[in-house]
Amino acid sequence: MNVRWSARLVAAAVLACLLLAAPASSRAAKAVVARGAGTIRLACPSQAIAGEPFMVRLTSSWPLERVHVLWLGRDIDLSVSQWNDYDVALALLGSDVKTVKPGTYDLVVKADVNRQPRTFRRKMEIRARKSPVQSLSVDPRMVTPPSEELERIRRESQEIGEALSIYTPQRRWSAPLFQPVDGRVSSVYGVQRVFNGEPRNRHRGLDLAAPEGTDVHAAADGEVVLVGHHYFAGGSIYVDHGQGVFTLYFHLSKILVKKGDQVKRGEVIGKVGATGRVTGPHLHLSVYVPGGLADPAPLLEKTTDDLLRN
Ligand SMILES: [Zn+2]
The missing domain is CATH 2.70.70.10 (Glucose Permease (Domain IIA))
Incomplete structure (x- = not known):
């Protein structure tokens, strides 16, 4: 390996360390680090009883922006918070035993992930509630x-x-x-x-x-x-x-x-x-x-x- 190449490798390593050490609020740095090895995950249940509340969480190592959830005709904008090196958006949703019939409903989460629009779709089964x-x-x-x-x-x-x-x-x-x-x-x-x-x-x-x-x-x-x-x-x-x-x-x-x-x-x-x-x-x-x-x-x-x- 010649001197010029090893200098470049050292410079790259230093740069990588600087980027890894960058504060979570430094979105530009985070985007660079996350590129290539990022993770994104949508967590939510697949079923609930009519009226039962549940949560939906989008967790990403890439920056999240403009996150919103479409559920039962509502379009909900979500705020994004930082947790360790992840961006997290969390929603509390539910159904109403009076107005929502048992069945399967679409749950859609849309977000700009690292400035790219992404759509996540899930099916949610609402089951009948037995009530006295x-x-x-x-x-x-x-x-x-x-x-x-x-x-x-x-x-x-x-x-x-x-x-x-x-x-x-x-x-x-x-x-x-x-x-x-x-x-x-x-x-x-x-x-x-x-x-x-x-x-x-x-x-x-x-x-x-x-x-x-x-x-x-x-x-x-x-x-x-x-x-x-x-x-x-x-x-x-x-x-x-x-x-x-x-x-x-x-x-x-x-x-x-x-x-x-x-x-x-x-x-x-x-x-x-x-x-x-x-x-x-x-x-x-x-x-x-x-x-x-x-x-x-x-x-x-x-x-x-x-x-x-x-
Ligand atoms: Zn009451």
């Missing part, structure tokens, strides 16, 4: 509202629709969520509700029974996007956690936050009550994700890795 029937006796006005309340109910549902259509690209949730109330589970997700003998919507939340006045904690960092005293839900708080994920807290006796407030995971935001359509004091917790109102229970227990497997 729960019969409850409530104030008849809470089953068939009087006509003078219909305008109020219509206005509230419009406000709720507007709040849930807010889209914040930054991810502020993490799994498992913080359990908002230390209470007994008094009703699970998906139960077919019969009020005063009349069938109504399936229960799309988790009820945690606790004495009136018990602290209600935020399930994750986020921004309060709606508070109100709603006809069916009573004292209500809606928190946006980013990437289309919201937590909803109903039947509160006290609301300690206002619209626009930033809340921290575990922060006390309200108190358990018995307002709206209830049979006793409890917190109704709902989790709204791309795909609809999903079952909160798995999100209070499962880690990201669990939710990627289902």
Whole structure:
């Protein structure tokens, strides 16, 4: 080997070391290192029960940009974070036991990988949920509202629709969520509700029974996007956690936050009550994700890795 070649090899080795030592934020350097020996992986489950939340994760040694997920008619932009030498985009998705029929659905992830557009396609099987029937006796006005309340109910549902259509690209949730109330589970997700003998919507939340006045904690960092005293839900708080994920807290006796407030995971935001359509004091917790109102229970227990497997 002549001197000129060995000098070039040394220079190349030094350059390689410099590139390998470059900080993760140095995207140009990372692109060079990753070329030729990069890895990219899409992790997601292949099936879920109707209403069951799950996660999708794209991990790449190449820089990721413009990552988005197409799921059940939604197109969700994902923020990219750095983990060791990898770019990672993570989504929390689900389906709604009321609106999503069992079947096989397309899950598509699109991203610019090292500036090249790439598309990843998966099939997701949504299986039927077996749910018991729960019969409850409530104030008849809470089953068939009087006509003078219909305008109020219509206005509230419009406000709720507007709040849930807010889209914040930054991810502020993490799994498992913080359990908002230390209470007994008094009703699970998906139960077919019969009020005063009349069938109504399936229960799309988790009820945690606790004495009136018990602290209600935020399930994750986020921004309060709606508070109100709603006809069916009573004292209500809606928190946006980013990437289309919201937590909803109903039947509160006290609301300690206002619209626009930033809340921290575990922060006390309200108190358990018995307002709206209830049979006793409890917190109704709902989790709204791309795909609809999903079952909160798995999100209070499962880690990201669990939710990627289902
Ligand atoms: Zn409930």
